Amino acid sequence: MGDVLAGFHAAWEFESDSVLIRxxxxxxxxxxxxxxxxxxxxxxAISAVTLSPGKRGTVVLHAVPRPGADPLMxxxxxxxxxxxxxxxxxxxxxRETLAEYYADELRxxxxxxxxxxxxxxxxxxxxxxxxxxxxxxxxxxxxKLVSFRWFWTGASSAKWKAGDQSxxxxxxxxxxxxxxxxxxGHLRLLRRETPVAQPAQADQDPAAVVFGLGYGPVHESLxxxxxxxxAVRAAGPAANSxxxxxxxxxxxxxVRRDPADIADRIRHLGELHQAGLLTDDEFTVKKTExxxxx
Numbered sequence: 671m672g673d674v675l676a677g678f679h680a681a682w683e684f685e686s687d688s689v690l691i692r693x694x695x696x697x698x699x700x701x702x703x704x705x706x707x708x709x710x711x712x713x714x715a716i717s718a719v720t721l722s723p724g725k726r727g728t729v730v731l732h733a734v735p736r737p738g739a740d741p742l743m744x745x746x747x748x749x750x751x752x753x754x755x756x757x758x759x760x761x762x763x764x765r766e767t768l769a770e771y772y773a774d775e776l777r778x779x780x781x782x783x784x785x786x787x788x789x790x791x792x793x794x795x796x797x798x799x800x801x802x803x804x805x806x807x808x809x810x811x812x813x814k815l816v817s818f819r820w821f822w823t824g825a826s827s828a829k830w831k832a833g834d835q836s837x838x839x840x841x842x843x844x845x846x847x848x849x850x851x852x853x854x855g856h857l858r859l860l861r862r863e864t865p866v867a868q869p870a871q872a873d874q875d876p877a878a879v880v881f882g883l884g885y886g887p888v889h890e891s892l893x894x895x896x897x898x899x900x901a902v903r904a905a906g907p908a909a910n911s912x913x914x915x916x917x918x919x920x921x922x923x924x925v926r927r928d929p930a931d932i933a934d935r936i937r938h939l940g941e942l943h944q945a946g947l948l949t950d951d952e953f954t955v956k957k958t959e960x961x962x963x964x
Contacts, residue, residue: 675772677731677761679703684772688712689733691756701889702754706742706796709756713779715739715792721766721773729766731759731773736784740793741903745895749849754888795900796893804879804886809857811898814839816859818879827942828869831952832876833959837861839901847895848872848881849888855881857895936960 672684679699683690690710693703717736724730735743735757742756752758761769798813806824810817818835837859846858856872857879872878881891936957943953 673772675731675759675761675769677759677765678728680756680759682731682759682772684776689716689776691759693756700754701887702750702892703756705889705893706756709742709793711735711740711757711793713776714781714784715788716776716780717784719773719776719780721769723763724760727763728760729763729769731761731769733757733776735793737787739788739791741791741795741900742793742892742896744791745845745847745899746849746892747847749847749852750888750892751851791900791903795897798897798901800894800897802886802890802894804857804891805882806873807879809879809891809894811894811901813897813901816842816898818876822937826873827948828874829876830939830942831948831956833956835876837877839898840905842898842902842905844902845895845899846878847892850881850886850891851888855886857881857886857891859898 672686675682675684679696680691680693680703683692688710690708692708693699693706695704711733715736716733716739718734720730720732720734722730722732732755738744743750759769798811801808801810803809804824805821806826806829807818807820810819816837816839820829820834822830841862842859843862844860846856846860848855848857854872858868858872858875859877861868861877868877869875872880879886939948939953939956939960942948943950948956
């Protein structure tokens with residue numbers, strides 16, 4: 671165990687090769703910190719260490735991750751508010767001298783090439799399985815497969831036509847996370863091979879779920895995105911290719927659904943059919959698929 675520097679909402683433990691950040695649990699602690707629990711950042715994953723004045727008589731010790739080092743920060747892509755940055759330690763101003771000492775000690779441990787981008791993640795991602803509720807569906811990830819199950823009250827007709835979706839990480843090239851705290855927040859999976867371009871609007875893309883007020887909050891959707899991104903990077907090029915431009919399809923076992931849920935979804939299909947958004951053939955095919963899940 672190394673020296674410990676405690677601040678508001680977190681404590682940093684300085685070890686020989688890394689900094690272990692433990693987040694407090696409490697009503698005032700940002701929910702993202704509570705969801706993460708702790709973060710261990712190796713010295714080689716840090717590009718700089720700064721100490722600056724904070725708000726209302728505080729100072730802020732900041733360990734800046736190297737580009738490409740942390741899947742959480744890569745997924746966030748600069749969209750996190752300062753108060754939710756897991757690598758900012760806020761301290762009372764009277765502890766500035768002590769904080770400067772630890773900042774200097776940490777700077778001395780940084781690698782000479784610390785400002786360069788890494789070719790692999792150096793910080794562990796949040797662990798799967800993970801799931802969260804978006805506005806138009808439920809997203810789940812078991813470490814190998816990302817699944818979207820649409821809500822009949824929120825999903826667009828395009829997503830209902832496509833049906834529930836499952837994506838092996840080997841079929842993905844990355845993710846696109848747009849914070850739920852901004853306009854048109856969403857989580858989009860970027861696919862390696864698609865017969866047609868993905869729709870520009872996330873609410874029309876079966877490879878995306880959209881956020882909304884109370885749906886897909888940062889503390890749920892961002893760790894999810896980071897975990898998927900890390901799995902995609904670890905998987906590398908899509909496996910089991912049958913040749914250039916082709917990827918073997920994933921086969922997933924059928925899952926039995928709740929009959930009441932199936933009935934609701936068939937009722938919604940009927941409404942889409944009556945509104946002219948589904949043809950007779952499309953309605954029959956989707957209804958048959960849903961009945962087969964019973």
